[in-house]
Amino acid sequence: MRMLARMSGVGLVLAALAADVLAASEIRSVRLWRAPDNTRLVFDLSGPVQHSVFTLAAPNRIVIDVSGGQMSTKLDQLSLSNTPITGIRSAQRSPNELRLVLDLSAVVTPKSFSLAPNQQYGHRLVVDLFDQESAAPSTPQAPQVTQPAAGVTPPPVVAVPGSAPAKLPVAPGAKRDIVIAIDAGHGGEDPGALGPGRKLYEKNVTLAIAKELQRQINAEKGFRGELVRTGDYFIPLRKRTEIARKKGADLFVSIHADAAPRAAAFGASVYALSERGATSETARWLADAENQSDLIGGAGNVSLDDKDRMLAGVLLDLSMTASLSSSLNVGQKVLSNMGHITPLHKRRVEQAGFMVLKSPDIPSILVETGFISNPNEAKKLSTSRHQQALARSITAGVRQFFHQNPPPGTLIAVLRDQGKITAGPREHVVTSGESLALIAQRYQVSLSSLRSANALKSDTIKVGQTLSIPATALAGQP
Numbered sequence: 001m002r003m004l005a006r007m008s009g010v011g012l013v014l015a016a017l018a019a020d021v022l023a024a025s026e027i028r029s030v031r032l033w034r035a036p037d038n039t040r041l042v043f044d045l046s047g048p049v050q051h052s053v054f055t056l057a058a059p060n061r062i063v064i065d066v067s068g069g070q071m072s073t074k075l076d077q078l079s080l081s082n083t084p085i086t087g088i089r090s091a092q093r094s095p096n097e098l099r100l101v102l103d104l105s106a107v108v109t110p111k112s113f114s115l116a117p118n119q120q121y122g123h124r125l126v127v128d129l130f131d132q133e134s135a136a137p138s139t140p141q142a143p144q145v146t147q148p149a150a151g152v153t154p155p156p157v158v159a160v161p162g163s164a165p166a167k168l169p170v171a172p173g174a175k176r177d178i179v180i181a182i183d184a185g186h187g188g189e190d191p192g193a194l195g196p197g198r199k200l201y202e203k204n205v206t207l208a209i210a211k212e213l214q215r216q217i218n219a220e221k222g223f224r225g226e227l228v229r230t231g232d233y234f235i236p237l238r239k240r241t242e243i244a245r246k247k248g249a250d251l252f253v254s255i256h257a258d259a260a261p262r263a264a265a266f267g268a269s270v271y272a273l274s275e276r277g278a279t280s281e282t283a284r285w286l287a288d289a290e291n292q293s294d295l296i297g298g299a300g301n302v303s304l305d306d307k308d309r310m311l312a313g314v315l316l317d318l319s320m321t322a323s324l325s326s327s328l329n330v331g332q333k334v335l336s337n338m339g340h341i342t343p344l345h346k347r348r349v350e351q352a353g354f355m356v357l358k359s360p361d362i363p364s365i366l367v368e369t370g371f372i373s374n375p376n377e378a379k380k381l382s383t384s385r386h387q388q389a390l391a392r393s394i395t396a397g398v399r400q401f402f403h404q405n406p407p408p409g410t411l412i413a414v415l416r417d418q419g420k421i422t423a424g425p426r427e428h429v430v431t432s433g434e435s436l437a438l439i440a441q442r443y444q445v446s447l448s449s450l451r452s453a454n455a456l457k458s459d460t461i462k463v464g465q466t467l468s469i470p471a472t473a474l475a476g477q478p
């Protein structure tokens with residue numbers, strides 16, 4: 001707590017400065033978002049404030065003291081259902097001290113921070129209440145009757161490196177589904193791009209398309225769709241790829257809708273991560289706008305961990321090329337299918353440095369479904385008919401890619417081996433630094449068969465070129 005009123009010489013100066021900065025910031029509105037594991041409260045302010053947060057037990061409460069704060073909104077209109085908050089009260093303790101009290105039905109861990117104004121909002125005070133682990137929905141427990149005999153240690157759990165996708169356990173003999181992680185861009189505090197008249201929010205369009213895409217993917221034999229975001233709440237970009245990895249994703253698809261300063265801009269595009277930053281100015285501009293999400297949601301400097309970044313750098317070198325080739329391949333298939341139902345902004349998969357695509361081991365694409373800033377496209381994007389058509393074209397591209405390139409151990413791989421799925425040969429999209437010999441080695445095919453499958457007269461290949469990978473006796477062997 002700051003001693004603003006202390007009447008020492010230094011204190012007087014501080015008090016004068018503080019009074020200047022903190023003079024009567026009003027809390028103008030309060031917003032609330034419920035995520036699966038936390039509740040976010042956002043207080044919209046007329047200016048910056050100092051604050052402190054502490055918890056009280058029996059009964060559980062959280063107290064937020066706001067220096068220089070004044071209440072100028074009602075708190076009783078917030079919907080608290082499905083949150084641990086049972087009530088919010090406020091009291092003006094002095095002209096310069098506002099106290100907010102949250103009554104709670106469960107113990108939570110609070111985190112709070114201030115956010116500076118951005119394009120959409122002014123000064124904000126954000127209070128995140130994280131549910132405690134024990135309060136999470138009960139997971140099935142191992143039966144307690146079958147205690148291991150004394151001295152018998154249970155079989156060790158195989159350690160999965162933090163970076164590798166944690167494939168979900170599958171019963172012996174059963175073939176697993178191909179898992180598509182579907183990421184609805186933005187959410188909660190971060191509305192994303194706004195449609196004409198600020199009526200249509202990108203976050204709502206992306207969630208609607210994502211849910212439809214999940215429904216369609218689940219209807220595909222051998223596929224399972226997993227939503228990264230299931231409701232209207234904010235998830236930091238790095239957390240999104242983390243969630244995809246936990247769900248054992250074979251592919252990460254991030255759904256967005258563009259905005260551009262020029263209202264006439266239109267068309268859908270698909271992005272994959274670039275090897276070295278953005279490949280075009282448009283791509284660069286977009287990458288910046290999409291990456292802003294973390295700054296808007298306030299995760300910017302909280303989620304970045306230096307060790308993480310170093311590890312990510314190493315992993316990136318090791319496995320990026322392989323997954324980038326797949327990203328470009330699946331991206332191109334999605335783009336061609338989208339071209340049947342909506343105009344395209346660019347005919348080729350673009351590459352940019354989107355943070356959300358930086359999952360070195362999971363092929364990842366970002367689909368811009370159209371320009372929400374264009375009145376015609378905004379109108380289309382808001383209809384379930386167009387959302388379904390977009391989802392159908394993404395599903396078709398994903399299906400084509402995995403029917404041609406099924407991960408080993410999946411039902412689709414088995415069906416393909418049994419000739420029950422007829423798809424073209426496996427494909428590889430050439431990325432920079434690759435040679436024909438290297439690609440032959442990776443797919444365990446001979447250089448000569450690779451040459452003849454692609455009718456190559458020399459071993460010179462171009463970045464972005466799609467190669468057919470022939471099936472050989474070697475394929476499928478251990």
Ligand SMILES: [Zn+2]
Nearest residue numbers: 185192256257
């Ligand atoms: Zn977006």
